[in-house]
Amino acid sequence: MAAGKIIVGFDNSADAKAAARWALDTAELTGAAVEFFYAYQWPDWLPATATIGAPAVQPDGEIDRAVHGMLNEVRASARETHPSVPTDASIVNASAALTLIGRSAEASLIVLGSRGHSGVVGLLGSVSVAVSENATCPVVVVRGVPGPGGPILVGVDDSAPAQAALRFAAEQARLRKVALRVIRAWLPGNGIGDPTPAASLMVTADEQHAFDTLIGSVRADHPEVEITGETVVEHPAAALVRASADAGLLVVGTRGRSPVRGMLLGSVSQHVLRHSAASIAVVHGT
CATH class of the missing domain: 3.40.50.12370 (Rossmann fold)
Structure with a gap:
């Protein structure tokens, strides 16, 4: 796999952290950069007023700061564990699956965890399957922590x-x-x-x-x-x-x-x- 950009869906869940480790290890081997990706996926209506149209919910300042802090933290950790790997982060207020599918044209690899807290990684059968099915680059879904030397x-x-x-x-x-x-x-x-x-x-x-x-x-x-x-x-x-x-x-x-x-x-x-x-x-x- 040629050097390029590896995009990792990241939401701070255990599975997303495993995906990040896998991506960083791979980037270290290939010379690729790693981008940590987070998507806000807010409903188009408020649950309390499901029968009444309402504007889409937007992240408030506290949530926005928490997400930025989370991504800054994972990048800081990456600098400690994989100092040779360039990292970046991106946040979108859009569909995680559609955004990742679109961005797969510019990526050498997309890496997802098998479960997650948000729509970034999601339940298997939604984002992971959609991205795997439609991305133009290889997609890796990380499950567990593989033992060293496994074929x-x-x-x-x-x-x-x-x-x-x-x-x-x-x-x-x-x-x-x-x-x-x-x-x-x-x-x-x-x-x-x-x-x-x-x-x-x-x-x-x-x-x-x-x-x-x-x-x-x-x-x-x-x-x-x-x-x-x-x-x-x-x-x-x-x-x-x-x-x-x-x-x-x-x-x-x-x-x-x-x-x-x-x-x-x-x-x-x-x-x-x-x-x-x-x-x-x-x-x-x-």
Whole structure:
């Protein structure tokens, strides 16, 4: 991942702090800058007068000072722990998801916690899913604190997004000096007129050869990375969630809402966002 700007959704929650640490560690490895982002998301009506139109609620001076103080504090902490990483902060009075999606064009990476106090990180299924689905840069949703040395895990198929995910995963493994584990999974099928692994619940020789060729190519491009590959006939989401137990990061590809087979948000990507034991990176392809 080239140097650039990493944008972190930050609201001072425990998960947002974990996301900030992940982003700062990554920036230290890549030379990127980190921007801590906060969004005020106020309702367009007052709860006490839900049936009567009212102006949007705006943050008062005390709340505004608290938010600025919070962001100043996290930047001060970053200067202590990651002195080589340039940091900045931004505050918007707008939709967190829409703002982050729009700003993804200028970011090298967006990092979110899996839960949070405000709309910045939000409940998974809202901001995290919306940004992961629509951002133009990779999006990482940090879950817990990964143990040191955990491998980078990536799921692949024949789609362009999966190939983009594989490139991202290999680069993360190189930067972090950890192993790369590649999984290719086929959905089990009914086998009627179907000469694929799904038919017999076994990987065919041709499919295994294609996968081995792919692994060989990645090894040639990244000789410094220990790379292992695994082929299975199993739902890709189930295979990846099972394998995520000891991973440092799980990487999947997506085309967002595109109606294509493969690792789609709404199927594999959405499932692992909710169930992976590891942090998740969603990488877009075309």
